[in-house]
Amino acid sequence: MTATIARQQIVSLLRQRTFVVLLATLIVMTALAGVLGWSSHHTIVGVYDEAVKLLASRGDPAPPNPFLLKPTLALLSNMVVYIPFIGALLALVLGHLSLVDDETVGRLIFSRRISRTEYMIGKIVGAAIVLVAILLASLAVSTISLAIVNRTMPTGADLGRLAAFYALSWLYLMVFVLIGMVTVLVTRRRSLALLSAMGAWLVITFAFPQITSGLRPTQSLNPIVDPASTSQAFFRFTAKARPYSIVEQYKAASASILRTAGTESTTSILRQVAPLLGLSIVLAVVGIGLVDRHDYSSGSNDE
Amino acid sequence: MSESTARVKALAAHEYRAAVRSKILLVLLGILVTITVVSVYVAAVDHRSKVADYAAYRAAAQASGLARIAPSTLAPLSLLRGALEYLEIIGAVVAITLGYLTVSRERANRTLTLIRSRPVTAGELASGSLLGAVGLFTTLVAATTIVGVVCVGLIGNDWINAAQGFKLLLAAIAAIIYLGAFYCVGAIATANTRVAANGLMIALGIWLLVVLILPQLGDTLDADNQIPGGLFKALTLDRAGETEILKHFSTYETTRISIEEASFAKHYERFAFAMTEVQDKYRGFSLGRLLGAKRNDIGWMIFYSFALVFGLRWSFRRQPTIPQETT
Helix, strand or coil, X not given: CHHHHXXXXXXXXXXXXXXXXXXXXXXXXXXXXXXXXXXXXXXXXXXXXXXXXXXXXXXXXXXXXXXXXXCHHHXXXXXXXXXXXXXXXXXXXXXXXXXXXXXXXXXXHCCCCCCHHHHHHHHHHXXXXXXXXXXXXXXXXXXXXXXHHHCCCCCHHHHHHHHHHHHHHHHHHHHHHHHHHHHHHHCCEHHHHHHHHHHHHHHHHHHHHHHHHCXXXXXXXXXXXXXXXXXXXXXXXXXXXXXXXXXXXXXXXXXXXXXXXXXXXXXXXXXXXXXXXXXXXXXXXXHHHHHHHCCCCCXXXXX | CCHHHHHHHHHHHHHHHHHHHCHHHHHHHHHHHHHHHHHHHHHHHHHHHHHHHHHHHHHHHHHCCCCCCCCCCCCHHXXXXXXXXXXXXXXXXXXXXXXXXXXXXXXXXXXXXXXXXXXXXXXXXXXXXXXXHHHHHHHHHHHHHHHHHHHHHHCCCCCCCHHHHHHXXXXXXXXXXXXXXXXXXXXXHHHCCCCHHHHXXXXXXXHHHXXXXXXXXXXXXXXXXXXXXXXXXXXXXXXXXXXXXXXXXXHHHHHHHHHHHCCHHHHHHHHHHHHCCCCHHHCCCCXXXXXXXXXXXXXXXXXXXXXXXXXXXXXXXXXXXXXXXXC
16 A cells, blocks of 8 residues: 555656656756856866966966866765755655645545555655655766766766765755655644745754854855864854754765765764664654644645 | 825734734744854854954053054954844745735735725735835844844954944845845735745745855856865965956856846845955945945845835735625
């Protein structure tokens, strides 16, 4: 029965064109990251050529080409920003839409021989499969962008790191799919559910990093996380919660996987991923518990 | 008071009261105020040690009989940068939510068509709703600003003077106009869609583009931001060298600047940052010179605001009315 629900969920998203909208947005986002990467490459090469001429006219030696300082996968550093901003919002909408339409037809669904736990697991699996499909398309666009900009196919190791980055992104986005689902189950109006999910996104993306690491909103738009020093008493206390700031952990783990900001051991990357995994499991369990007690008899207010 | 003014005032008071009763709006406001206070507190603590360092330097210089003592380069207003950024990002979400609730609440209660059937013009309805929202934003911005100034004074040990206070007032007015514009975006998008939730999603999409994507694109395309630590520094080039090289990239720079210009949020940010001395290059400018330097941003903010107010009025005029029946 779980598989039937998951299949129904995917078909429903395809029919509502939600899948196409999500896919198109993520592909545009990936292509944009690729164009920005290409632009970065083009600018660096152009500026370097002009700098060499200028320095030669002054009789100064030419510095080493700074493009060589950029890691191979640096092209994707903007994806590390777009996933928590645009991707997470899309994931919220995906989770929201997965459950919200059943608010009015829930009674019909549960008149069939299906348990509420099976229903919820089916919904989660359906949304997870949709996310996998969308991220696989994004992975393909990223690989093509890398081949075009670097003028060579990514190596096996690069492809492995890319796959690991997209697996991490899937886990991150699943947290927001589940938040989108849980907010539908705890509120009575669909708009209120969407706004509550947005509130959760604002707290995770902006409020928590400000409190744990002193990151201002515009610093959150930077792919590289630079937390405040713990010399201040305030941060000595709040920095203890930093490992639970999932957006910071996601960015740090992504930078390590893509090697755009130093390298870290697999153990430390796994330590950064653990809170994400833990939160996903907690939200899934909470969702299953909530759907068990949810009142589908009254339907939802569309406004 | 004319009847029209009385109606506008009644609608504005209704909007303000309804907003204060909305729990979700109060939660969003709570998030905004909490993190604003945290950001100013953190900056003020750091500033306090710099003020103490400067005071120690000044005392030592005076004791040793130095004739010329370097003036302080500290800018207490710049500590409010976090607060301004939060108004820019989260404040815009609050404003969109309020605009969305204005329309969706009246629709859900079936009172929008009722109001439109009364002798209230679309202009009065738009003006009343917007005034009520502006009243709420003024309360919010005033509370944030006062808390910020007190934090800077008490924690940072640096009270702002009258001239700085006036510049801060201008930045606060810009913030209120900015939030009013996003209120219009939320109300226009909701009023023009059959399902209110779809209007909210469209408005949030516009927010994402204007507040997050366009400014980020402009920054990312900045030639100097291509390498950690700065491209020109990596190439051992000074400011003159940088200017010389950028002459060869005029089209690229024009494109990059145009992307930023398209964002209303960027104009608000540039203006507010200049007024609060966040950007070093504007420190020490007189008010007249500052306003002259920022006339482009002021012009764009006025243009976007007027366009959105007209859009709001047009959207309210399109709302259906109950036909007046004669018995």
